[in-house]
Amino acid sequence: MNSLIEAIDVYKSFNGVKAVNGVDLRIRPGQFTALLGPNGAGKTTLVEMIEGIQAPDHGEIRILGRPWKGNEQYLRRRIGLCLQETRFMDKLSVWETLRLFASFFGLGKARVKEILALSGLAAKHSQRVVHLSGGQRQRLALGISLLNNPQVLLLDEPTTGLDPNARREIWSILLDLKKNTRTCLVLTTHYMEEAEKLCEHIQIMDQGRVLREGSLQDLLEDTQAEKIIEFTIDNPDHAGPELLENAPFAVQWDSVAGRGTVAISDIEHQLPVFLDFLKNRGLHLKNMECRRKTLDDLFTEMTGRRLHD
Numbered sequence: 001m002n003s004l005i006e007a008i009d010v011y012k013s014f015n016g017v018k019a020v021n022g023v024d025l026r027i028r029p030g031q032f033t034a035l036l037g038p039n040g041a042g043k044t045t046l047v048e049m050i051e052g053i054q055a056p057d058h059g060e061i062r063i064l065g066r067p068w069k070g071n072e073q074y075l076r077r078r079i080g081l082c083l084q085e086t087r088f089m090d091k092l093s094v095w096e097t098l099r100l101f102a103s104f105f106g107l108g109k110a111r112v113k114e115i116l117a118l119s120g121l122a123a124k125h126s127q128r129v130v131h132l133s134g135g136q137r138q139r140l141a142l143g144i145s146l147l148n149n150p151q152v153l154l155l156d157e158p159t160t161g162l163d164p165n166a167r168r169e170i171w172s173i174l175l176d177l178k179k180n181t182r183t184c185l186v187l188t189t190h191y192m193e194e195a196e197k198l199c200e201h202i203q204i205m206d207q208g209r210v211l212r213e214g215s216l217q218d219l220l221e222d223t224q225a226e227k228i229i230e231f232t233i234d235n236p237d238h239a240g241p242e243l244l245e246n247a248p249f250a251v252q253w254d255s256v257a258g259r260g261t262v263a264i265s266d267i268e269h270q271l272p273v274f275l276d277f278l279k280n281r282g283l284h285l286k287n288m289e290c291r292r293k294t295l296d297d298l299f300t301e302m303t304g305r306r307l308h309d
């Protein structure tokens with residue numbers, strides 16, 4: 001079997017809102033894929049159709065080569081889910097919670113111990129779930145989704161709202177999984193860094209469609225510009241729409257933040273031209289930083305909006 005997950009020309013609308021508007025997705029064993037996009041892009045709706053929670057209006061979903069219809073029990077035993085927020089029974093301890101979920105799959109204490117170790121919760125095994133931190137709760141949810149050694153793992157924004165340390169702990173569990181198993185993963189995220197760290201394949205979504213897809217390298221090399229110059233100016237009130245219209249390169253100017261970015265591919269020759277342009281307009285450069293291009297920049301180029309607005 002080539003693909004563990006196949007979504008073929010899938011559509012889903014809610015009261016006229018086209019949440020998913022003709023999307024294809026194919027994921028091979030061992031492949032980690034990120035669905036990256038802003039709020040309302042359609043990521044959750046797509047993942048819920050893959051999870052079998054929603055049915056597409058049109059198109060086909062196949063998991064492990066089978067449609068959900070008629071294969072519910074077979075597929076539930078082989079996939080792992082971690083939704084945006086997992087509800088636990090607060091009075092149960094971590095150990096009791098894992099034992100409960102393990103019993104659904106007929107698994108015993110040995111697997112629960114493995115999951116405690118893998119999710120870094122061994123020291124917390126007797127703690128009530130209500131007293132766990134946000135990061136620990138999320139690691140417990142991830143541990144539960146891995147109990148049945150799933151062939152397909154689906155994570156909906158697994159690290160939203162977590163602090164950077166807690167986020168890195170989740171990443172470390174997922175990177176170990178990637179190293180040691182053939183589980184394939186689809187995760188939705190707003191965080192470019194998360195997509196970049198974990199996933200070799202990225203689909204950028206907006207308004208129900210896939211705008212671009214490929215490896216991070218493919219996506220960023222797809223456009224000619226290699227570097228992003230971020231700049232602020234001393235007299236930002238002078239930087240009106242003409243900065244965008246007549247600049248020698250594509251300038252994105254954020255008048256609220258008083259900050260601009262420009263993408264250039266040949267620093268040696270193009271940077272002096274840009275600096276001359278600012279000077280000729282009477283704009284005084286205050287600060288300037290050169291950095292590599294990110295998926296956020298690519299998204300802005302494609303849509304005129306930022307991923308995090």
Ligand SMILES: Nc1ncnc2c1ncn2[C@@H]1O[C@H](COP(=O)(O)OP(=O)(O)OP(=O)(O)O)[C@@H](O)[C@H]1O
Pocket residue numbers: 014015017018019020037038039040041042043044045046188
């Ligand atoms: N059950 C529903 N009823 C009505 N509209 C819905 C429903 N689910 C999703 N939508 C709409 O479909 C669009 C896509 O939503 P979806 O939650 O899939 O986006 P998302 O990319 O996951 O966003 P977020 O990152 O905020 O979770 C949005 O306009 C949303 O309001």
